[in-house]
Amino acid sequence: MGKEQLAKSLKEILGLRWSPVAVKLMKPGEEIPKGLMEPPMPLRYCQSIIAARRGNCLYMPPRKHACPDGSGILGMVEMSEKLRSGALYLLFKKLPNIECAQKMIASRPEFETGSHTATVLAPLEKATFVPDVVIFTLWPEQAMWLCCAKTYSSGERQNFITSGYNSSCADLTVQVIKSGEMNISFGCYGGRASSEIDDFELYVSIPYGQLQDVTDALQKLSVKSIPEERNKIYMPPIMDNVGIPGVQEDGSVEILIDTDRCIGCELCAAFCPGSVLEMVEIDGKKKSSVIAIENCSSCYTCVGQCPQKAIQLKHRTKVG
Structure with missing residues (x-):
């Protein structure tokens, strides 16, 4: 060149x-x-x-x-x-x-x-x-x-x-x-x-x-x-609550997967550092599924890697 x-x-x-x-x-x-x-x-x-x-x-x-x-x-x-x-x-x-x-x-x-x-x-x-x-x-x-x-x-x-x-x-x-x-x-x-x-x-x-x-x-x-990196794919929505007085997590997280949007590409399972996700068969098609929620560290890697935006992390919060 x-x-x-x-x-x-x-x-x-x-x-x-x-x-x-x-x-x-x-x-x-x-x-x-x-x-x-x-x-x-x-x-x-x-x-x-x-x-x-x-x-x-x-x-x-x-x-x-x-x-x-x-x-x-x-x-x-x-x-x-x-x-x-x-x-x-x-x-x-x-x-x-x-x-x-x-x-x-x-x-x-x-x-x-x-x-x-x-x-x-x-x-x-x-x-x-x-x-x-x-x-x-x-x-x-x-x-x-x-x-x-x-x-x-x-x-x-x-x-x-x-x-x-x-x-x-x-x-x-x-x-x-x-x-x-x-x-x-x-x-x-x-x-x-x-x-x-x-x-x-x-x-x-x-x-x-x-x-x-x-x-x-x-x-x-x-x-x-x-x-x-430039699209900030791991920026969690929970950042909106950081620094707001009275807003606290109760320590639990839920991973929501839209199986209709999931195309079975396996990126979420492959990239997850905690082996929280794996692919399962639903109606004859591979879909992402949560198998070990206790291992989730809320790193948002699965959310960022999903090309279909089919995954969300939900943090339970309380005010008080």
Whole structure:
């Protein structure tokens, strides 16, 4: 699948507001990809990601990087002693003492000075180069599905390394390139103070080489899991009574099955974690039936999975 089709699929499945951003760190001697422009003024690296998600294709040599901390972390320029020492973090009152500042700096991922000559960025669908990473601007729910997609084939849980400092350069770019693993960032002081990223947005960065597998997994998840979650299929009506003074359950639940609507698909019995339901024959047809109501935990899985809306849970309540 090409970059344009990958971007299209990702936007449709996740419901993205912004294009995923393709990022490549240029090494000495590499040719500049076609179709890029230098921004008219220097930008912070985090600002260039915002510009690229809006459709801009950028070539940014060191002179176009406004943040010397970021360009140093990305291995394009020598970092000044003032930045390297951590003293500025104390002036900004972002850390309490020089020891904390130096510990944070020592642990953050960086590239060796001179290892890169420029950053190039573009919306994934417009990228004329092979990216190192692809950076997503997401809502938490969309980020959750990217994590699920990454886990889909391997079963492995995801581990993230982030700090709220140097988010775009260190956490989203250097960390992901060096580790070869997806990473998450909530942004940082500079990134949020200098760009239009919304308070409810966060970032996820994925190695480009893994993007096809992640997209394939998302396509499979979009058949059932994603639409079910977004349709809130397990939201119980009893939620209407939560927090209402005087309304209490008497501890019992009744499962009501409309056998006329039931088509015998067996989804309710298959998905029930407590083996409360099983299929029985009624008038020569398979129908769902309650066999162990005492095992029901009111998880509403049967209600949500029934395609015919043939199942209801009734909680007995009392007022007083």
